[in-house]
Amino acid sequence: MSPRTPITYKDAGVDIAAKSQAILRLKDRVADTLGNSAGPFGHFGGTWRMQGPANQILVASADGVGTKLRLAFVMGGDAHAGMGRDIVNHCVNDILALGATPLFFLDYFATGRLDGDVVEHVVGGIADACKANGMALLGGETAEMPDMYADGEYDLAGFIVGSVTEDRIVDGSKIEPGDVVIGIPSDGLHTNGFSLARKVYDLTGDAEHDLPILSTPLANSEDTIGEALVRGHRSYLPVVMPLLDRGLVRGMAHITGGGLTDNLPRTLPNNVVAVLDPTSWATLPIFDDLVERALLSNAERYHALNMGIGFVLVVQSADADTVLSEIDGAVVIGSIATRISVDEPAVQGLAD
Amino acid sequence: MSPRTPITYKDAGVDIAAKSQAILRLKDRVADTLGNSAGPFGHFGGTWRMQGPANQILVASADGVGTKLRLAFVMGGDAHAGMGRDIVNHCVNDILALGATPLFFLDYFATGRLDGDVVEHVVGGIADACKANGMALLGGETAEMPDMYADGEYDLAGFIVGSVTEDRIVDGSKIEPGDVVIGIPSDGLHTNGFSLARKVYDLTGDAEHDLPILSTPLANSEDTIGEALVRGHRSYLPVVMPLLDRGLVRGMAHITGGGLTDNLPRTLPNNVVAVLDPTSWATLPIFDDLVERALLSNAERYHALNMGIGFVLVVQSADADTVLSEIDGAVVIGSIATRISVDEPAVQGLAD
Numbered sequence: 001m002s003p004r005t006p007i008t009y010k011d012a013g014v015d016i017a018a019k020s021q022a023i024l025r026l027k028d029r030v031a032d033t034l035g036n037s038a039g040p041f042g043h044f045g046g047t048w049r050m051q052g053p054a055n056q057i058l059v060a061s062a063d064g065v066g067t068k069l070r071l072a073f074v075m076g077g078d079a080h081a082g083m084g085r086d087i088v089n090h091c092v093n094d095i096l097a098l099g100a101t102p103l104f105f106l107d108y109f110a111t112g113r114l115d116g117d118v119v120e121h122v123v124g125g126i127a128d129a130c131k132a133n134g135m136a137l138l139g140g141e142t143a144e145m146p147d148m149y150a151d152g153e154y155d156l157a158g159f160i161v162g163s164v165t166e167d168r169i170v171d172g173s174k175i176e177p178g179d180v181v182i183g184i185p186s187d188g189l190h191t192n193g194f195s196l197a198r199k200v201y202d203l204t205g206d207a208e209h210d211l212p213i214l215s216t217p218l219a220n221s222e223d224t225i226g227e228a229l230v231r232g233h234r235s236y237l238p239v240v241m242p243l244l245d246r247g248l249v250r251g252m253a254h255i256t257g258g259g260l261t262d263n264l265p266r267t268l269p270n271n272v273v274a275v276l277d278p279t280s281w282a283t284l285p286i287f288d289d290l291v292e293r294a295l296l297s298n299a300e301r302y303h304a305l306n307m308g309i310g311f312v313l314v315v316q317s318a319d320a321d322t323v324l325s326e327i328d329g330a331v332v333i334g335s336i337a338t339r340i341s342v343d344e345p346a347v348q349g350l351a352d
Numbered sequence: 353m354s355p356r357t358p359i360t361y362k363d364a365g366v367d368i369a370a371k372s373q374a375i376l377r378l379k380d381r382v383a384d385t386l387g388n389s390a391g392p393f394g395h396f397g398g399t400w401r402m403q404g405p406a407n408q409i410l411v412a413s414a415d416g417v418g419t420k421l422r423l424a425f426v427m428g429g430d431a432h433a434g435m436g437r438d439i440v441n442h443c444v445n446d447i448l449a450l451g452a453t454p455l456f457f458l459d460y461f462a463t464g465r466l467d468g469d470v471v472e473h474v475v476g477g478i479a480d481a482c483k484a485n486g487m488a489l490l491g492g493e494t495a496e497m498p499d500m501y502a503d504g505e506y507d508l509a510g511f512i513v514g515s516v517t518e519d520r521i522v523d524g525s526k527i528e529p530g531d532v533v534i535g536i537p538s539d540g541l542h543t544n545g546f547s548l549a550r551k552v553y554d555l556t557g558d559a560e561h562d563l564p565i566l567s568t569p570l571a572n573s574e575d576t577i578g579e580a581l582v583r584g585h586r587s588y589l590p591v592v593m594p595l596l597d598r599g600l601v602r603g604m605a606h607i608t609g610g611g612l613t614d615n616l617p618r619t620l621p622n623n624v625v626a627v628l629d630p631t632s633w634a635t636l637p638i639f640d641d642l643v644e645r646a647l648l649s650n651a652e653r654y655h656a657l658n659m660g661i662g663f664v665l666v667v668q669s670a671d672a673d674t675v676l677s678e679i680d681g682a683v684v685i686g687s688i689a690t691r692i693s694v695d696e697p698a699v700q701g702l703a704d
Binding site: 039043044045046047048049050051052053054055056057058059060061062063064066067069070094095097098100103104106107108110138139140141143145146147148149153155157159160161162169171205252253254266267 | 391395402403404406407408411413414418419421446447449456458459460490492495499505514521547605
């Protein structure tokens with residue numbers, strides 16, 4: 001791993017003086033995420049001192065932002081910082097789905113020609129989101145590959161490690177028929193469905209062509225289409241962790257690529273199914289607009305998009321009211337039933 | 353994180369039946385890396401049960417393969433598996449430089465259009481190298497972004513987590529004047545200097561143009577230029593860990609981007625310098641050829657290339673003979689001296 005020092009920027013062969021300012025500003029923001037457990041920045045690896053009991057379970061995940069990046073290429077400015085916040089929150093939610101508390105994060109930023117301002121926006125957004133989730137930004141790799149990436153374009157991946165003790169891990173194994181499925185709202189597409197959305201709105205990646213489309217008002221909304229599409233990926237850590245502290249959750253699903261259809265089954269035991277009622281929650285204008293423009297069938301929309309539900313909890317029916325009362329906008333979206341045969345789909349009610 | 357299940361491949365919109373075969377073969381090889389500490393594959397995150405005492409220090413690193421990938425795009429076949437092995441070994445060496453033993457690895461593979469065979473080669477190579485280093489391949493993300501990557505091209509990043517106990521961490525702080533600097537040979541460029549090498553050999557990325565160049569015999573070698581360039585990144589874990597077990601090492605450096613010039617200082621305290629003698633070790637024909645063709649000054653060659661030294665150990669002079677006798681090809685390449693002023697370069701003897 002290359003430390004984020006002038007080395008990286010020197011290799012970019014661009015104005016070192018201008019860069020140095022960006023680096024200094026970044027280093028402060030990165031250092032600001034490092035708690036007592038994190039070691040010095042810039043060695044061959046980032047170091048993290050484990051706290052608490054032995055035999056803890058580490059939970060790790062890797063993910064990318066995907067084609068949502070192309071919106072930032074066109075919109076620029078804070079949209080770049082948004083990509084940084086998105087990848088952090090996406091990763092936080094993934095390990096939260098197993099009950100893990102985030103410990104540290106590393107990023108991989110690859111671009112054609114290093115632009116100091118863009119790096120500062122993106123890595124700054126990552127640092128801010130790490131701090132907001134109580135996690136250290138332990139390091140990252142900044143790669144410059146002119147032959148691979150077009151000027152002004154970059155790819156962004158994130159790696160997270162969290163921990164959970166054996167007695168607190170939530171893997172869905174305790175889920176049983178009669179349990180209640182609770183949905184927590186998303187703020188938009190989060191980081192999935194953008195290949196579809198870009199087709200639907202005819203976004204080509206050419207700023208001159210795309211910006212007028214992105215600045216068009218979205219139906220039944222105060223947002224423009226661009227504002228609604230680029231809206232950030234929410235971290236569910238602050239609302240879900242207090243419930244986990246009290247053992248109120250039996251299973252969780254982070255609704256990402258594959259939607260409710262593919263993600264909810266990941267926490268369900270083989271002997272149950274989740275029967276959902278898609279009329280039980282309000283979607284968002286951006287989803288309504290996408291569904292209407294692309295004439296998406298139920299099967300398609302709940303597979304390609306989160307359709308307004310970003311995170312799902314499965315709880316005992318006796319705990320449902322408590323959970324609902326504590327999470328803003330949470331609604332019952334279905335229930336758990338016995339699975340008659342393995343041929344039965346694990347998630348039901350979303351087909352046409 | 354998306355589990356490596358048909359979901360990923362289904363989204364690729366290509367022949368599922370053909371893919372399924374690749375997935376099954378891949379899953380076996382991945383499962384083969386999972387020891388008792390690793391949890392089931394395919395949940396929202398990969399799980400790892402910590403062993404041993406509490407308060408261990410985790411060491412994490414993120415890295416990419418860089419433009420060496422473009423050789424695999426042209427050469428194909430096992431060269432793809434080589435990219436997988438390279439990123440694993442690169443990451444293993446990075447955390448080894450702090451004394452850490454690898455625990456688990458995750459990868460990020462991003463491409464334009466998912467090719468099942470290429471994914472099997474790359475991820476298979478990753479799985480094999482993880483197993484060889486006694487580490488679990490805990491998960492990864494496979495992203496398909498047609499607008500970002502050209503057909504047949506991909507980017508590859510790796511993320512590693514290892515552990516070390518406080519008493520065994522090696523951060524160079526004990527290094528003092530009189531200590532000996534020992535170099536361990538590299539097998540080639542490893543994963544750095546390829547932008548330079550591709551310029552020198554006029555490699556454009558077009559197979560028809562590049563293959564004749566890559567199949568040209570390398571001077572003073574039985575390799576072709578292609579064979580020498582694509583040669584794998586060595587893991588130094590098997591030769592170095594036995595020395596760490598006996599406390600024989602005071603500082604380590606993994607010689608990657610920035611060469612000896614930039615990497616050796618990362619383990620040196622501020623009050624010492626390393627005085628190297630570049631005539632003390634034999635380079636490899638590929639480095640001689642690059643230096644001759646590009647007329648690289650000393651300053652340039654030791655910054656852009658590892659020049660035949662892939663990993664460096666700093667040891668007490670009394671331990672030097674023991675260390676030299678146990679590592680095949682290891683040589684004394686310099687010594688540690690007092691730093692008179694902070695203006696003094698931390699590494700000396702490599703300038704012209």
